[in-house]
Amino acid sequence: MFKELLKVLGESLRNEEYASRNGLLQAVDPRFKLVCFFSLIVVTVLLQSVLQFLLMLFFLIVLAAASRIPQRAFFGRTSLVLVFSLIIVLPLPFITPGSPCLIFPLGPWLLILSYEGVYSAALFTMRVWVSVGALTLLTLTTRFTALLHSMDRLHFPKLFIQLTSLTYRYIFLFTDEAYRMGLAREARMVRKERIVHLRTLRTISSMIGTLFIRAFERGEKIYQAMLARGYSGETRLLSQLQSGGKDWGFAVGLLFLALLIYFAPFISPVPFIGGWF
Amino acid sequence: MHIPDGFLTLVLCAVMYAITILFLIIAFWRTNRILSEKQIPLMATLTAMFFTAQMMNYPIIGGTTAHLLGGPILAITLGPYAGLISMTIILLIQALFFGDGGVLTFGANVFNMGVVGTFIPFLVLFAFLKVKPNRNSLLIGGFLGAFLGDLGAAVAAGLELGLSYPTFPYGVSIALTAMVIHHSIIGIIEGVATLVILLTLHKARPDLLSLKRVAPIITGDLPPLMEGK
Numbered sequence: 283m284f285k286e287l288l289k290v291l292g293e294s295l296r297n298e299e300y301a302s303r304n305g306l307l308q309a310v311d312p313r314f315k316l317v318c319f320f321s322l323i324v325v326t327v328l329l330q331s332v333l334q335f336l337l338m339l340f341f342l343i344v345l346a347a348a349s350r351i352p353q354r355a356f357f358g359r360t361s362l363v364l365v366f367s368l369i370i371v372l373p374l375p376f377i378t379p380g381s382p383c384l385i386f387p388l389g390p391w392l393l394i395l396s397y398e399g400v401y402s403a404a405l406f407t408m409r410v411w412v413s414v415g416a417l418t419l420l421t422l423t424t425r426f427t428a429l430l431h432s433m434d435r436l437h438f439p440k441l442f443i444q445l446t447s448l449t450y451r452y453i454f455l456f457t458d459e460a461y462r463m464g465l466a467r468e469a470r471m472v473r474k475e476r477i478v479h480l481r482t483l484r485t486i487s488s489m490i491g492t493l494f495i496r497a498f499e500r501g502e503k504i505y506q507a508m509l510a511r512g513y514s515g516e517t518r519l520l521s522q523l524q525s526g527g528k529d530w531g532f533a534v535g536l537l538f539l540a541l542l543i544y545f546a547p548f549i550s551p552v553p554f555i556g557g558w559f
Numbered sequence: 560m561h562i563p564d565g566f567l568t569l570v571l572c573a574v575m576y577a578i579t580i581l582f583l584i585i586a587f588w589r590t591n592r593i594l595s596e597k598q599i600p601l602m603a604t605l606t607a608m609f610f611t612a613q614m615m616n617y618p619i620i621g622g623t624t625a626h627l628l629g630g631p632i633l634a635i636t637l638g639p640y641a642g643l644i645s646m647t648i649i650l651l652i653q654a655l656f657f658g659d660g661g662v663l664t665f666g667a668n669v670f671n672m673g674v675v676g677t678f679i680p681f682l683v684l685f686a687f688l689k690v691k692p693n694r695n696s697l698l699i700g701g702f703l704g705a706f707l708g709d710l711g712a713a714v715a716a717g718l719e720l721g722l723s724y725p726t727f728p729y730g731v732s733i734a735l736t737a738m739v740i741h742h743s744i745i746g747i748i749e750g751v752a753t754l755v756i757l758l759t760l761h762k763a764r765p766d767l768l769s770l771k772r773v774a775p776i777i778t779g780d781l782p783p784l785m786e787g788k
Contacts, residue, residue: 327565409726421655445602448604452607452608453607493612495759495760497604
C-alpha cells in the first residue's frame with residue numbers, strides 16, 4: 283500500500299524529464315498550450331463518429347512523436363482510463379435493443395450483441411480515450427510550475443496560485459515522510475497482515491492523524507522561515523514568459539487541424555456512412 | 560469519483576463550472592477576510608498532506624481499494640470554504656499532473672468532492688455539536704458527516720453522469736444506483752478514517768480542532784467543544 287507513494291515520486295521525475303526534452307510542444311509558451319489543449323478537448327468531446335476519433339488520435343500520436351514523448355509513456359498513461367471505460371461499457375452491447383450483429387450460443391441461451399450497442403460502446407470509449415490522451419500530452423510536455431505560472435499570467439486568483447505552488451512543493455516532502463512512516467511500521471510488524479482489514483484501516487488513519495500534526499507544525503515553521511526571508515504576502519517570480527510568432531503559428535495550426543477533423547464528415551469527398559466512418 | 564473528460568456533455572460541464580466558480584468566489588472572498596497570510600503556508604502543508612493521504616489505499620474485501628477523500632477532515636479543521644479551496648488545489652494537481660479527472664469535468668469534480676464533500680460533513684457536525692458539544696458528538700458527528708458527505712458527492716456524480724445521457728451511455732437510474740451502492744461502502748471507510756483522525760487529533764493536539772475556520776455566514780463557526788462530562 284506504500285508502493286503507490288514511491289510510484290508517484292518516480293513518475294513525477296519522469297514527467298520533468300519529458301517536459302525538458304527538446305521537442306515541438308515543449309517549445310510552445312505554456313499559456314498558449316493551456317488554452318489550445320482546452321479547446322482541443324472541447325472539440326474532441328463534440329466529435330460524432332469513430333473515424334473522427336481515430337483521426338484525432340492519430341493527430342495526438344504525431345504530436346507526441348514530434349515532442350519526443352515515447353509511445354509507451356503516452357499509451358501507458360492513458361491505458362488506465364481506457365480499461366475503466368471499457369468496463370463501464372461492457373454491458374452495453376447486450377442490453378441495447380437493435381439489430382443483432384453477433385450471436386453466441388451459451389448453453390440453452392443465446393447471447394446477442396446488438397450493432398447499436400457495440401457502436402455506442404465504441405463511441406464512448408474512443409471519446410474518453412482521446413480526450414484523456416490530449417490532456418496527457420499537455421501534462422507530459424509541460425512542467426507543473428510552468429502551468430501555474432501561465433495560470434498566474436491568465437489572471438487566476440493570486441491566493442489560489444500561491445497556495446497551489448506551495449502545496450505542490452510540499453507534496454513530495456509528505457510523500458517521502460509517509461513512505462518512511464509506512465516502512466517503519468512494516469519493520470516493526472512480526473508478520474504480514476492479510477485479513478485484518480479493520481486494523482489496517484485504523485493504523486493508516488492514525489498515521490494520517492500523525493502526518494496531519496506534523497504538517498501543521500511544519501506549516502508554522504515554514505511561515506517563520508518565509509518571514510525571515512522577507513515574505514510580505516506576495517510572491518515574485520524571476521522567469522518571464524515570452525510569446526512570439528511561433529506560438530501564434532502553433533495555436534492557429536492546432537486549432538485549424540482540430541476543426542478540420544470536426545468538419546471532416548461535411549467536406550469529405552467520400553461519404554461518412556453509418557456513423558462509424 | 561474523479562470523472563474524466565468525455566463522460567459529461569459540454570452543457571453540463573459549463574453549468575457545473577458556473578456553479579463551482581460561484582462557490583469559489585465566495586470561498587476566496589471569505590478566506591481572504593478570515594485567514595491572515597500566516598495561514599497560507601499552513602493551508603498549503605495541510606493540502607499537500609491530504610494529497611499524500613489520498614494516495615494511501617485501504618484494502619477493502621474483494622480485492623478493491625478505497626482511499627480517503629479528505630474533504631470532511633479539511634472542512635472540520637479549516638472550515639468548509641477553506642476546505643473547498645484545498646480540495647480544488649488537490650483536484651487541480653491530480654488533473655493536470657497525474658491525469659486523474661479532467662479539465663472539462665473539473666467544475667463537476669470540484670462541485671462533488673469540494674462543495675458537497677465538505678459542506679455536508681461540516682453541517683452534520685455543526686448540528687451534532689449544537690445539540691451537545693462534547694467528545695462523543697464530535698466523533699459521531701464526524702463519522703456520520705463523512706459518511707453522508709461521501710454519499711452526497713456520489714449522488715451528485717451519479718446525477719451528473721445520468722443527466723449526460725446519451726454522452727454517458729446509462730441513464731440516471733442506473734448511474735445513480737451504481738454510484739450510491741459503491742460509495743455507501745467507501746463512505747463507511749471515509750467515516751471510520753475521519754473518526755480515527757479526529758480521535759488522534761483530540762488526544763494529541765486538541766488545539767488543532769479549534770483553529771480559525773472559514774465557515775458560512777449563516778451558521779457561523781462550529782460550537783466550541785466542552786471538556787469534561
